[in-house]
Amino acid sequence: MSALCEATGADVSQVSYAVGIDTRIGPKFLNASVGFGGSCFQKDILNLVYICECNGLPEVAEYWKQVIKINDYQKNRFVNRVVASMFNTVANKKVAILGFAFKKDTGDTRETPAIDVCKGLLGDKARLSIYDPQVAEDQIQRDLTMKKFDWDHPLHLQPMSPTTVKQVSNVWDAYEATKDAHAVCILTEWDEFKTLDFQRIYDNMQKPAFIFDGRNIVNPAKLREIGFIVYSIGKPLDAWLEDMPAVA
Template sequence: MVKICCIGAGYVGGPTMAVIALKCPEIEVVVVDISEPRIAGWNSERLPIYEPGLDDVVRQCRGRNLSFSTDVHRHVADADIVFVSVNTPTKTCGLGAGKAADLTYWESAARMIADVSLSDKIVVEKSTVPVKTAEAIEKILAHNGRSGVRYQILSNPEFLAEGTAVRDLLSPDRVLIGGRETPEGRAAVAALRDVYARWVPGDRIITTNLWSAELSKLAANAFLAQRISSVNAISALCEATGADVAEVAHSVGKDARIGPRFLAASVGFGGSCFQKDILNLVYICECYGLPEVAGYWREVIRINDYQKCRFVNRVVSSMFNTVAGKKVAVLGFAFKKDTGDTRETPAIDVCNGLLGDKAVVSIYDPQVTGEQVARDLAMKKFDWDHPRHLQPLSATEMAKQVAVAADAYEAARDAHAVCILTEWDEFRSLDYKRMFDAMHKPAFIFDGRNVVDVAKLREIGFVVYSIGKPLDDWLKDMPAVA
């Protein structure tokens, strides 16, 4: 019987291991983490992350062949296959600050594996790491491990998307496994392949060399984010010309070479991965002496920052160039629907932009707590291009200017404007007439996700702005925004 241990019980480690446990009842799967609250959450009735379908999978396996523990050393020592799914954020200081991946957690996990292992192990990179990380990990394990213990490093990047993690894991487009092209390397690849082969069709399991697997993950995220920045760049041109970005995206996406997915214009992409992974790619390109390639990918992030900035400017300029003292309802704070994750959510930048203009912001998100909102808005913002921390609001300013509402109607009561920043399904079917009646006039809606029926809301009486859509006469008269 194979025993699997996964280091890191986060958005990736938790769901991935739960699905492996579900599909491989004869494999014992343990997820370990240094964070006691996280592990306590996984062992409770209220899981530490919100992910549709996850409760059910965990309920079926926990206590059978799936467990969660803080006893990291024991479970790593016992395992045959060790997945490492720790966080790999962008470095905030030192060499490569603002771009390079911070591998502190990864390195400490690797050193711990070397310390505690008494038997051979397959060590699987599940975290997204810079290309060539496996080489560094091999060196750490070789120089620090006990004699006679052999390691094989595999790269098995995760392609799940938050909000659809369980579906993605049960039926992945592909599983990618990279390994050394030696007999031992091939055997390790085959062992991991056998695990996935219990439920993933063979033609969806791709095996490559280590560097291709590591780079493919960074490249895939860069391509996905590039599509969003491409359609967002076109959305600005649509507003300037009277074209409708939804119509343009539909027409463009009908080309089979382009395809329809990931072409929804928005206030910008967020999440813990896109920006971090592109920055990482940019840094790697710079390190390898490829400034033009670095510049090409950097532009994807610049357009994303531009889009968030453009949205805030649109709100402020439409409302007579001032939102000072005006209540603005913010609907949605998570970086996308069906997750409570707020890492790098565009809502943080939009709210900070509005707060900087002295607005009073009332936030409602079905999955994000008030504490989380406060933590996010209190966080110093890192300016990736010129590494430095931008100052957030003080606690007193925050208390005066930020409130968290129990529902959308409470958020909108007595507001001058509503900003929709996450595409939660419930925002499509709100009683907007009820909201309108409780708001100051003129009542504005700024839809950063294109979820509302613009014509219907204009009929109610709202001044409506929807990203990339033909502008209201009201907005046309306002100064151009950039």
């Protein structure tokens, strides 16, 4: 839905509000993001796929597989937006990653979308500076070097080489993470990110300065007043971004 909103100039927050007015649905779990994570949701869906296949329901199993695939699509779309917006390459550019846990108020990184986003950026040779208030450096390093199961290619595993991980630094301060960065990616909705001094961040970043908000926690209008080029999931794009190459 966020992809459709961006393509049509709509605001995904307004769509979420309108759908949530129906009390049979409610407003919970309708917020758009860079993708879902956690230990349960994907595992439970895959269990459902297995049960359907075992009971001779391949069409139903395929339906539920698409939930996993669209989640992967959302993460890939975010990475593609970052790369396309930054002149089609992030090679040797510093990208600050704010948040690595799959949701705020936890240090849990199981199935966090940050893993795939970081791997996608590293694949284009970006230099990452990662800050999360509760995730330890060794956990981030393990997650980025972990082999990932590819649903479409069951025998294909995707490890991240130790050489590539050298492009990653872990810091314990959001201002240090964003210093001299070309872009900021917000991947976890930590409350502290809402109250950061973005003028200070902008002054210490490379120009043009980009913010890619994967959780819709910042005010795009205020950031644009400061001078940032802003992309927020499911929100109308900057005119500058609209002129960039299309992102799937």
